[in-house]
Amino acid sequence: MSKKDLIGKTVHILEKLPIEKIQEVNEFADFILKKMEDKTLQEGITKLVREGKPYRFLEKEEDIYTVEDLKVRYK
Secondary structure, eight states, X not given: OOHHHHHHHHHHHHXXXXXXXXXXXXXXXXXHHHHHHHHHHHHHHHHHHHHSSXXXXXXXXXXXXXXXXXXXXOO
């Protein structure tokens, strides 16, 4: 079933419902849309952090300490 068919079927069903139930469906649709937008935003932020330059200095960081620098070793 195509997106257009699903929308048409949903509208046909909504026309049969009382206004209170239509409001519930509307609130649920808003909830789903917000959830999608939040996920998209989070993925965008993650991509920016992963591909951005602010943390590039960590990639070239030299090892300051070695195992030989330890005074006490725990097993």
